[in-house]
Amino acid sequence: MIDSRQASAALADIDDIVQRVKQSQLYELASLAAVWWGVLVFAANLVTWLWPIYAVYAWVAVDVLGVGGLIALRVFDPKSHPFGAGVGIRLFLIFALFFAFGYLVTNVVGHFGPRQLGTFWPIYFMLFYTLAGLWFGYAFVAIGLGITALTLFGFFYIGEAFPLWMAFVNGGGLILGGLWMRRI
Numbered sequence: 001m002i003d004s005r006q007a008s009a010a011l012a013d014i015d016d017i018v019q020r021v022k023q024s025q026l027y028e029l030a031s032l033a034a035v036w037w038g039v040l041v042f043a044a045n046l047v048t049w050l051w052p053i054y055a056v057y058a059w060v061a062v063d064v065l066g067v068g069g070l071i072a073l074r075v076f077d078p079k080s081h082p083f084g085a086g087v088g089i090r091l092f093l094i095f096a097l098f099f100a101f102g103y104l105v106t107n108v109v110g111h112f113g114p115r116q117l118g119t120f121w122p123i124y125f126m127l128f129y130t131l132a133g134l135w136f137g138y139a140f141v142a143i144g145l146g147i148t149a150l151t152l153f154g155f156f157y158i159g160e161a162f163p164l165w166m167a168f169v170n171g172g173g174l175i176l177g178g179l180w181m182r183r184i
Helices: 004-050 052-075 086-109 114-136 138-157 162-183
Strands: none
Touching: 004 052, 004 114, 004 138, 004 162, 052 086, 086 114, 114 138, 114 162, 138 162
């Protein structure tokens, strides 16, 4: 027999293990998403640097493939979310609102040029990454703040090679961040 103190300690240990497993599953899914977006963003920044005339098409393709990939990752996840297919619809709506607000800010309120767009969108994405980290773990905060700081550095100090800089900072940062989350 165990006394109530030992039972409480055992239950606390079980709760701790459950929390670690949940965070591990979240980091696994988030790492896949970060690597997916990182590869797409890296490619689009290279297109922007090498063939600027095709940049708008590259970024539309990245957005469509990125969101589609995330929805597929979430909907077809073998450890499916308990709320089922509704998660995919909500995820789609979140991204629709996210992009609609970004479009409103960059094209309606302030008519951003290519350099400003190349700075705004990564910082905007990383804002939500950093905010997610306040609930889900320090890896999100570190990745979000790191990419934001390097993006701002590039905006102010990197000249014509800014899109190439962003390929490595934003795309490469997401890839490295995603791989790092797999090890945590």
